[in-house]
Amino acid sequence: MRPLYVAAILTWVAGFVDAVGFLSLGKIYTANMSGNSIAIGIEGIRQNWPELLARLWPVAMYVAGLLFCRLLVEFGARKKVSRIATVTIAIEMLLLLPPLVISGADFHVSQPQQVLYVALLALAMGMQNAALTHFSNLTLNTGFVTGTLVKAAEQSAKYLTWLYDELRRRPTLKAILESRQQESFREAYILLGMWVVYVTGAACGTLAFFSFAVRALIAALAALLSVIGLDMKHPLALQEEKQQLAPAS
Numbered sequence: 001m002r003p004l005y006v007a008a009i010l011t012w013v014a015g016f017v018d019a020v021g022f023l024s025l026g027k028i029y030t031a032n033m034s035g036n037s038i039a040i041g042i043e044g045i046r047q048n049w050p051e052l053l054a055r056l057w058p059v060a061m062y063v064a065g066l067l068f069c070r071l072l073v074e075f076g077a078r079k080k081v082s083r084i085a086t087v088t089i090a091i092e093m094l095l096l097l098p099p100l101v102i103s104g105a106d107f108h109v110s111q112p113q114q115v116l117y118v119a120l121l122a123l124a125m126g127m128q129n130a131a132l133t134h135f136s137n138l139t140l141n142t143g144f145v146t147g148t149l150v151k152a153a154e155q156s157a158k159y160l161t162w163l164y165d166e167l168r169r170r171p172t173l174k175a176i177l178e179s180r181q182q183e184s185f186r187e188a189y190i191l192l193g194m195w196v197v198y199v200t201g202a203a204c205g206t207l208a209f210f211s212f213a214v215r216a217l218i219a220a221l222a223a224l225l226s227v228i229g230l231d232m233k234h235p236l237a238l239q240e241e242k243q244q245l246a247p248a249s
Contacts, residue, residue, distance in 0.1 A: 003134075004190065006236060008197045009227055010128060010142035013220045015201025016208075017096070020216050021121045023209045024099075025114055026054070030121035031129075031143050033059050057115065058122040065126020073131070082235040086228050088131040093224050095124035100217045132236055138187060145198045152191035158184035 018031035029035045036055045043052035069088050076084030099117045129143030141147050159182055166175035179185045208216030230236065 002230065002234065003236070004138075006132065006227055006230060007138075007140050007142055007194065009223050010132065011140075011145070011194050011197045012201035012204070013223050014125060014128060014143045015198040015203075016205035016220050016223075017121060017125060017217065019202040019205030020209050020214060020220075021118070023206065024214050025118050025121070028054060028058055028118055030058055030062075030118060031125040033062050034144065034146060054118075058118050061119045061122035062126040065123040065128075066130045068123075069127040069130035083231050085131055085231045085236040088127055089224050089228050089231070092124045092127045092131075093221055095120045095127070096217050096221060099214050100221075138190065140191075140194060142194075145195045148191050148194050148198075152188050152195070155184045155188035155191065159188055 014031045018029055021030035022028065036059050039055040040052055040059070043049075043055065072088055072091075073084055075081070076087070081087070098120055102113075125143050129141055133139055133141060159179070162182055162184065163175060163179065166178075204219070205216060208219055212218075227236075
């Protein structure tokens with residue numbers, strides 16, 4: 001169950017940071033790029049170029065974070081650095097520090113500072129989403145949940161099809177009791193659980209922001225530090241490194 005705990009922690013952090021960033025940085029998402037991408041299309045039609053650039057900037061930084069992190073994983077795989085997850089998460093924590101430390105509790109920032117802070121948070125979330133994606137027998141993206149919901153629906157459909165067939169040929173109670181043995185059932189409730197964790201992270205980030213402003217990010221740093229502690233005991237990125245070294249098809 002350890003990999004799933006790690007997935008839950010990282011998913012919670014993504015929801016938390018995205019909420020804090022959204023509330024403090026002009027309602028710009030720093031983890032959820034779907035919202036920014038829709039805004040780019042809307043503002044392009046409106047020819048609102050400043051707003052378009054404001055939404056394009058975090059997307060570019062997020063992709064840069066993804067790319068940089070996967071290059072680190074590649075380096076770790078080639079050099080046999082078993083705890084490359086600690087390196088990537090430590091860098092993520094460093095990226096979250098400037099908004100927390102420099103601006104103070106009220107977070108009154110200039111326009112150039114806001115541009116910088118959006119970049120730092122988007123880079124951090126991009127790195128997190130690329131650092132660890134393999135958890136137990138599941139592949140999860142901890143930085144957004146659209147894909148998670150799609151996979152949950154797919155597994156739910158498989159389970160419901162199995163349940164329908166079972167109910168047609170044997171007693172209802174026995175079929176329901178055996179549901180937990182079905183991989184599709186287990187994966188569906190885990191995936192839906194990750195969505196709940198993401199929403200919970202966003203709710204916690206909102207409550208913490210209203211009480212502590214950007215200093216609420218301390219909670220995200222603490223959560224990431226716990227992941228580093230787990231990685232020091234049992235390397236978490238071995239599957240990522242194996243996948244990164246696999247020859248391209």
